[in-house]
Amino acid sequence: MLIFGAVAGGILAIGLTIILIVALTSDGNAFSSKASAPSDVRPPLAQMCPAPTTIPSEGPSAAVPSLPPDSGERTIDQEAGISYRKFGAPWQPWTTIWRAGTLEVPYKVGQHFVTEEYSAGSYHASILSAAVPAADNDAVTLNLECVGRQVAADVRAEYYPQPNTMDVLRDEMTTLGGRPAYLNEFRLHFDAPGLSAKDERSAVAVIDVGKTTAAVLYISIPGTHKQFDYVIDQTLKSVRPL
Helix, strand or coil: CHHHHHHHHHHHHHHHHHHHHHHHCCCCCCCCCCCCCCCCCCCHHHHHCCCCCCCCCCCCCCCCCCCCCCCCCEEEECCCCEEEECCCCCCEECCCCEEECCCCEEECEEEEEEEEEECCEEEEEEEEEEEEECCCCCCCCCCHHHHHHHHHHHHHHHHCCCCCEEEEEEEEEEEECCEEEEEEEEEEECCCCCCCCCEEEEEEEEEECCCCEEEEEEEEEEHHHHHHCHHHHHHHHHCEEC
């Protein structure tokens, strides 16, 4: 009996030791495992461009100054929160959703026309707008310059033949339609097999419309159709918040 008692006592001691080890390595709870840290579920642009630590004097809540109405027909993008000038022929309504580039900006509204066909498909002149999530749900300001630079870099890297070179025409904070905006205007030079266009003038504007989404306006005029370069300036000047 003494032998059996000693064996039982040894087994009990070993069991208690195992339980103690498990408890100490499980943060005090032997029956639960450590939860992994939650993944960052913020929109890509919000991850790349956290809100500024200081609130500028004119933030999303600022009143829009009184602007003269822009005459003529308008393209209205309710989701983006802006409207802008609509042009006549050869410009046609944009009727698809284009998600190009790493950021997959969803261009749903605007105008375009085909400037040429080549081996890779159709080449377009375009005036397109979109809304992009650019801030956390509780953010009160957008880092417009950071968001604008990310979108412009995505345009250059993903929308055009590679390699390409760039002449910067404008790269600045400004106002469009009385709202804070970042504007990047440039001419790209490239060479693609079968493509007549060797350069293109483009503009990327990111506009704070007072929401956690920013409005993106992208305008592109191939070098084969430089007679339409004026469209960039006229479109930017015509922007109005909804």
